[in-house]
Amino acid sequence: MDWIMLAAGGLGLILFILSFFLKDRSKETEEELHELSMSLYQELYQLKKRTKLLEEELMIEPSAGAKKTKPKQINEILINQVLSLHKQGMKPDQISALSSLHVSDVRRIINQ
Incomplete structure (x- = not known):
């Protein structure tokens, strides 16, 4: 019985020491997730910026001093x-x- 407890304790100690040398995969996953979220935020920011520019361009009316052109065709x-x-x-x-x-x-x- 003592041998079994010693073997289990020794195995536990060996696995505990071995865990310090193994690569932590959760850190890699966390870094990849962080990079992905940052790239998504950047793309979202650029899309919002482009949308705002397009909305501003569509809302600009011709100046009063501009020459009149022929009326636009209406459906x-x-x-x-x-x-x-x-x-x-x-x-x-x-x-x-x-x-x-x-x-x-x-x-x-x-x-x-």
Whole structure:
């Protein structure tokens, strides 16, 4: 019985000492996870930055001093919707708020 306890204790001591020399795989996994999360954060930041730039570009209106060009082509479906809303008694500014058109475009469609 004493031999079994001594053997188990010795084996435990050997395994304990051996554990200090073995490579810790959780550290590698933790480092890989950290690198992956940092790269994802960087990509997300760049995407948000690009989205913000695109939104700013789309919201910029031409300056008052810019030359007028010919009116943009408006889709037939949108024209029909504007006319239908006008027939229902909506005002051009209300129709403009509901559609993606400027008030002047709505008025031009109604007057045609």
